[in-house]
Amino acid sequence: MDAMHGTQLKRWALACCTLLVILVPLSFSIERHVRVLPIALLFLTGLWLLAAGRAVRRDYRYAWPALVPAALMVALSVVNIWQHQLDWREFDQSAHIIMYAVIAAVFSLGLSMRKVWNGFSLTLIFLGAVSIVQHHFYGVLRPAGLNGGPASTIEFATVMLGLTLLALLQLLNPKATRGEKWLHGAAMALGLYGALLTQSRGPLLAFVPAFALVMALHGYRKGLRRRQWLPILVIGIAAALTAAANLDGRLIERFASISQEVSSYNPNHDAKGAVRERLEMWRTAVRAFKEHPLAGVGIDRFGTYIRSEVAAGRTNAAVAQYGHPHNEYLDAAATRGIFGLVVLVLLFVLPFFYFFRHAADPDDAVSGPAYAGLAIVVLYAVCALTESVLFRVMSQSLFFFLLLGLAVRVGHGLRRRAEGDGAA
Numbered sequence: 001m002d003a004m005h006g007t008q009l010k011r012w013a014l015a016c017c018t019l020l021v022i023l024v025p026l027s028f029s030i031e032r033h034v035r036v037l038p039i040a041l042l043f044l045t046g047l048w049l050l051a052a053g054r055a056v057r058r059d060y061r062y063a064w065p066a067l068v069p070a071a072l073m074v075a076l077s078v079v080n081i082w083q084h085q086l087d088w089r090e091f092d093q094s095a096h097i098i099m100y101a102v103i104a105a106v107f108s109l110g111l112s113m114r115k116v117w118n119g120f121s122l123t124l125i126f127l128g129a130v131s132i133v134q135h136h137f138y139g140v141l142r143p144a145g146l147n148g149g150p151a152s153t154i155e156f157a158t159v160m161l162g163l164t165l166l167a168l169l170q171l172l173n174p175k176a177t178r179g180e181k182w183l184h185g186a187a188m189a190l191g192l193y194g195a196l197l198t199q200s201r202g203p204l205l206a207f208v209p210a211f212a213l214v215m216a217l218h219g220y221r222k223g224l225r226r227r228q229w230l231p232i233l234v235i236g237i238a239a240a241l242t243a244a245a246n247l248d249g250r251l252i253e254r255f256a257s258i259s260q261e262v263s264s265y266n267p268n269h270d271a272k273g274a275v276r277e278r279l280e281m282w283r284t285a286v287r288a289f290k291e292h293p294l295a296g297v298g299i300d301r302f303g304t305y306i307r308s309e310v311a312a313g314r315t316n317a318a319v320a321q322y323g324h325p326h327n328e329y330l331d332a333a334a335t336r337g338i339f340g341l342v343v344l345v346l347l348f349v350l351p352f353f354y355f356f357r358h359a360a361d362p363d364d365a366v367s368g369p370a371y372a373g374l375a376i377v378v379l380y381a382v383c384a385l386t387e388s389v390l391f392r393v394m395s396q397s398l399f400f401f402l403l404l405g406l407a408v409r410v411g412h413g414l415r416r417r418a419e420g421d422g423a424a
Helices: 002-027 032-052 054-062 064-084 088-108 113-136 150-172 178-198 201-222 226-246 250-264 274-291 302-311 328-358 364-383 393-423
Strands: none
Touching: 002 032, 002 088, 002 113, 002 393, 032 054, 032 088, 054 064, 054 088, 054 393, 064 088, 064 328, 064 393, 088 393, 113 150, 113 178, 113 364, 150 178, 150 201, 150 226, 150 364, 150 393, 178 201, 178 226, 201 250, 201 364, 250 274, 274 302, 274 328, 302 328, 328 364, 328 393, 364 393
16 A cells, blocks of 8 residues: 555656646746746755755766756856956856756656657647737737747747747657647647747747758658658748738848848948847957957946947947847857857757767657757757847746756666666
8 A cells, every 4th residue: 555655656746747847938938926936846856856866866977968068157157257246146047057957857757758748839839829919919019928028029939939849849750649740730830920920030040950950860860751741841831921921021021131231231330220230249249359358348247348338439329228249159258258158169069969969869768858959959059149048038948948958858868778788
């Protein structure tokens, strides 16, 4: 009786952990006081697992390509804050990294990943519906979700596109049931359409190489039948055409304006417009890096630097209100110096090769999360070229939650197989 009670308790605990993991991406997109609960419960669970579970700590060792650069980011932040005598509120991003590094321990449990993927697709359907309602019923030109104002459109689009890639992977999964394929197909359609409604060029452009990589790898390693790629092609074309029609050409105009703004950019005169302002901020960020190559100007001090440059007449006043150059690589170089840039590159490069290597694993328990992690890393690495995806809380949270969690999940599969081989 006691053994049966213990088994039931274990199943109940695993079910609760699975549900909490499912709720996390949704929690990023709702009111902040509500989203604290699932994250707090997962954090406490992660602490307990790390303290009590030797096997969990071994999973972390396998996941070092993601955990080491994340730890380096935290250490570098401490040094940077101390060097520049900054307020410890600038430790906010690093605190998030630590939190999700602890939460990642939950991925070492026997979670039902099928339920996790299904739950993520349900979240994507909800977010896509929110975008549709905001745009078509409330007249919001660029939907921003439930957590933030107009400035949240980019991170809202990034979150939806990240979840769209996860839905795509499950749509390609030959082991998914017909009902699950319909679920993931609907999620992909609504997520892609909702992201197109935001008209956020950076995330949408970054989605293209991530999507192409997923399709190419799947086709090369597992084969791609017409019944697999045809529905995906239909979903993508239908979402794009519907969005283009409903936006009265605004989406096409936004993409077409990129080359015009680039060619007409002049730092002394015409620096207004989303693209021109980025070019001006990038020029200023490069100058900041040249002046402070080792330690940068300080975490979150790019806004202060740019306003001083505007006052000195070296930067156009059109960008005086910005606090981030809308390029994560240049922001790292400008605010943290060469070491910050190197660590950021490692944060994308090491996990990329880690996930890429294990995406070909014959064991679905390893290749499944590896494929998902690879897609997320590519999306964010490319998007970081033109957007502040790690500066904004919603998109930053999704990245570290999935990056570290999926890395530990892959490590969990590798560790269990290694122990099984050793026992044999």
